[in-house]
Amino acid sequence: MSDPPKRLLIVYHSQTGHTHAMAKAVLRGARRVQGVETHLKMALRAGLEDLLGAQALLLGTPENFGYMSGAMKNFLDRTYYPAQGQVNGLPYAVFISAGNDGTGALNSIERIARGYPFKPVCDPIIARGDVTTGILQQCEELGETMASGLAWGIF
Template sequence: MKRLLIVAHAPSPNTQRLRDAATRGAQYLDLETVEVVVKAPLQAGPEDIRASDAILLGTTENLGYMSGALKDFFDRSYYPVLEEKQGMPCALYVRAGNDGTGTRRAVESIVTGLRWRWVQEPLVLRGEWREEFAEQVEELGLYLAVGLEAGVL
């Protein structure tokens, strides 16, 4: 059994919709060999990363940076998993009211330090809320789950 960990900061109804869309996508095909675990950043930690085969990160853009909750997750997890989880497949979505550049750069810097492997470019959902944001995140969740099951991630 492979495990996809979704760590998503969801402080608003729209960001909750994104987290739910990621989960729905990852569970869409009801894959028998992929378990999906969803946690808020403040509830997730190194033990969750160790138990996972891929990770999907979700955050809001807060003052041009990732959410404090996701930063806290990285602060608590970075060194405990640094040597163990190199090469872990990862993806990111950012709900950005502005441009998301600072948020993306900050997460990419941490992921580079962890030596995780991007499976696709970070998805930055810019500007006013649009319904297609949820569809894009759902597709991202599906892509990760199917990739894990197929053994290509």
């Protein structure tokens, strides 16, 4: 009997469509890898069951006022306490669409992720300004890397 497929959860929020484009690119890359189920969820629709069913997590957010989006914060707030002790070391990475430098959004996510505690496994991708084809290519590579890490048992 074969093991069930590993699950990669991509949770994102987008207002202008930039982060959505990045999330779709992450999804495209992840779906290149066999043996991994990839689920794309908007932050306000993702919940505890989604998080607990995942073996890896990608978080995508716009930078709003130097912070993550309210929807992403809402997802993290809703799942934080119920997930305690159940997601220790969950591999994760971040992608951000930023009007400024994106460091405030990144720092806020990293601070909360340490509390779960999640384990960072890939460098963040921050699109500063326009989401270029180069950024979308990086997002595809991020998705493929995360899915490959799951498929090969690296994470």
